[in-house]
Amino acid sequence: MSILQVKNITKRYTEHTALSDVSLSIPKGSVYGLLGPNGAGKTTLIRVITRITMPDQGSILFDGRPITDNDIYNIGYLPEERGLYKKMKVGEQAIFFARLKGLSRKEAIARLKEWFIRFGIQDWWERKVEDLSKGMAQKLQFITTVLHRPKLLIFDEPFSGFDPINANLLKQEILRLRDEGATVIFSTHNMSSVEEICDHITLINRSRNILSGSVSELRHRFGDDIYALTFAGQSQSVKELLESMGEVLSLSEGEAGAPSELRFRLNARHTMREAISAINERVEIRSLSEVIPSMNDIFIRAVEGTL
Amino acid sequence: MSKVGIIISREYNERVRKKSFIITTLLMPILILGLMAAPTLIMLFGGSEQKDILVIDQSGIVAEQLQSNDEIHYIVEQEASLDESLKREELFGVLWIGENFIENNSLCKLYANSSTSITLEESIASQLEEIVEAERIKSEGIEGLSEIINRIDANVAMTTIRNDLGEESFSSGISYALGLGFGMLLYMFILIYGSMVMTSVIEEKGSRVLDVMVSSVKPFQLLLGKILGVAAVAATQVIIWGILVVGIGSAVLPELIPEQTMQSVEAVQSGAMTADQAGVDADMVSAIAVATDVGSLLMMFVYLLLFLVGGFLFYASLFAAVGSAVDSVQDSQQLQTPVTLPIILAIILAMSVFNDPNSSLAFWGSMIPFTSPVVMMARIPFEIPTWEIITSLCVLYVSTVCMVWVAGKIYRIGVFMHGKKPSFKELLRWIRSN
Structure with a gap:
């Protein structure tokens, strides 16, 4: 059962083609790696999935139906470039994002407290975002992305800027979210993280899907009987x-x-x-x-x- | 709460809680009232020190008629010589009056030991003038001449009454001041708050907050929430200013205006006396009348708010569109020009309104939404027909809705475009795209 099916997506810009005829199918409850060198078209594909940009051709099915604007509320998206209001206080900002995703203020605070404790940042509630270190801001952003428990999570380079301890913490959380039923797509060029947590991958290069499959199957396929x-x-x-x-x-x-x-x-x-x-x-x-x-x-x- | 509501409340709370907002909101009215009250205060508290002026009167008539007051203390010493007196440093100055002063008015000199003020000089000069006039009248030898002259002396206080409206209107001096004030206020608010919207869109775009939010909100909701939130901030500021100005004004004004004047003004207003009889200035009477006419002040304030919000939303959506299309404030200059030009044109038009508030230039300036908020607010104190105001408001609000829609199209595409700055042609293409 696929939660998301991307069918023959093509997206052209005036000067270049970002995606040509890309198809992939993301199984429910998996951690799906979207790999590719810089400029291959990963971010464009994510933007098509999150309906920020419209494809020129092709269609996307979410839970078996063509995706609509309302489906984006079931998607949590952590962009590669971190976006937070610098002047706002950490707690307030987290509540703001949570409410935009449909949580009540009370519910948001309850869930946030839990996450803040889990990430050991409960002391930061009253601080301003501009005082946070990069890793701290990333934790905050990760929390705001997953807080409303969306069915599909999309992380663009989630580990960049994390030290090994925090990267490991994040990895555990991603796997935990998967075990709780979420499907995770993450785009990266950090291969070791792919081996550790991805079940499936798709490799995009020069706007095309050049390789798809489960990680273990691919590794054996590429084994040269050595x-x-x-x-x-x-x-x-x-x-x-x-x-x-x-x-x-x-x-x-x-x-x-x-x-x-x-x-x-x-x-x-x-x-x-x-x-x-x-x-x-x-x-x-x-x-x-x-x-x-x-x-x-x-x-x-x-x-x-x-x- | 709806998504737009959540965004409005964030935009509003973030701005209203800023120290700079609180300070300007509280200090501005105090500053304005302070500027207005400054002359009175200076008169009350400044110049409290009496200045000693030695009078050397060679005519022998003037000195005894000079009267010391709060400011000046005249010392008359008939025998003193000018050269000797000038060496006396404890004096503020020496007033020398020549022998034929009544005939030749230039035969008087004030030797001051330090700088003098215009009010001091005028005070002395006017006393001297009165003395000379009285002496001359006396020398004509006609009995009761000074009473005759007092009777003849005229002080015209014309009241303009609008025949078509059947009510007493403000004198054009007051209308001018109000119109200028309202016009400038709207001009400033639209420019300052408009560019505030633009800067904040550029910041959001630059910090990629939008990328995060777009998975929960539609770009149009973001745009709408932002400009409505900032509009609420602007309205809050104006309302607070209104309350503070009226509050402080009503508390402080009666203290500053002598009771006698107030009574005279009331008498003039009720028609019991003419301004001339009461001995008060006609313009002051109408100024106080305006300040105490709560009904028409309130109406004007409501218009001010309506035009402020409408005009702001109209321009703010344009500013937001510009902000969404560029990557930095520096890049925005070129695209910003066509947005700021009409506002500048509006304030220029508003200035011309004062010459003829009902000219066709003024009329059309107050109908076209690009200039209407500023021009109409400048015209309203001149008591223009209500239908014109209502039409102008309708045109403004309908075109604001259109403008927000157009801006939404540019915004939706602009906020996700990084790098190259779009040309006007590209912006038009964005608007036409679905």
Whole structure:
């Protein structure tokens, strides 16, 4: 079941095309990564989804129906550039945004207090926004985005400007929101965060959707059947053995008793079972695993067109 | 509360709570009243020190008739020589009067030991004039001549009565002052509060607050909430000023005007006496009449508020559109010019209104919404027909609605455009787009 379906969206500006024929489907209850290099069209796509800009072609379905202006109240959007009124007090500002999203003042205050405690910023209620550090302002903005519990959350680069501790806190909160039933889209070029929290991704480059799928499926699809073997013993004999069965990509000798590591690929005539028993006769196997490419590798390879 | 309501209350509360707003709102009327009351206060409290002036009267007639008052103390020393007296530093000055002073009025000199004021000089000169006149009348040898002259002396106080309206109108001096005041007030409010709207739109756009809000509010609601909120601030300020001016005025004015004058004014107003008989200035009578005529003052205040809010909303939507189209205040200059020009034109037109409040220039100036708030407010004290005021208000409010709609179109596109500054041609295209 998809909460949001983007169908063949095209958006042209006078000088360039920001999106050409982009389609994607976002499963309900997932964390969906929208990846792509700078200027690929991610923000334009988000703006089309939040109805800030209208597409030239294509349609968007929200919960199976064509999206309407009222659906944006079910979307929480955290833009990449943080926007807060600098001169307003933190608490007042948070209440203002919450009321705009349809919460009563009382309800807003109750929920805000809870979030402020969770993020450890309850002392900031009476301070002015201009006194906040960048990370603090971001926390505040994150809270105002999720406070009304929208079905769909869109975060544009949510981790930029956070230290590792706070980034981790935010990550936990995003996952918690997903577990409570929200669907999260987030746009980023920070690949490590994608591996940790995204279930699905779409990679946009030069206005096109060049890759979509679940993270684990993609990583296996992009695996090149390369295996990493760590072992103790005669590395030369293992190397000769594996060269006869396929191809050795690298070998790093373990120094002072540490295990050596070797990366290899088998040719079609040999199975892994054969290889393991042959290796086992020569050296002591410590570990053997498939080398799964990182999202970073996939990202770079996809963008450079080496797919 | 509706979304527009929430935005209005934010815009309103943020501005009204600002220190600068509170200070200007409270200080302005005090400043204005202070300026008005300053001459009276100076007369009351200033110049309390009596100045000693030695009189050397060679004519032998004048000195004994000079009368010391609060300001000046005349010392008459017949034997004193001028040269000796000038060395006496404890004196404020020496007044020398020549032998043939009654015939030759220029034979008098005031030697002052420090700077003198115009009022002091005038006070001495007018006393001398009276003495000379009295002496000359005496020398004519006609009995009762001074009484005859007093009878002949005229002080015309003309009252203009509007034949078509059947009521007594303000003298044009008071109308002029009120018209100028109202016109300037509207001009200032539209410019100051209008550019306040523009700056705040530019700030919101720059800080990307709009990107956050747009997922909960439509841009048009934002625009509407902002200009209505600021309009409420402007109205609040004018209402507070009105209350303060009337309040302080009614508390302080009677204290400043001598009781006798007040009684004379009342007598003149009730028709028991003419201004001349009561010995008060005709203009002052009508000024006090205006200040105490609560009904017509209130009506004018209501018109002021209506034109203020209408004119402000009309221009504020234009200012907001300009603000939405640019990235910084510096960039706004070029686009702002066509917005500010009509306001400047309006105040120029308002000035010409005073020559002939019913000229066709004044009439059309007060009908076309670009100039009508300022020009009409300048005309209203001249008691123009009510239908003209109502028509002007209707035209203003209908065109304000249109202007807000047009501004909304520009705003909706403008606030999300960053980078290149749009040309007028592009703005027109935005308006035409759906």
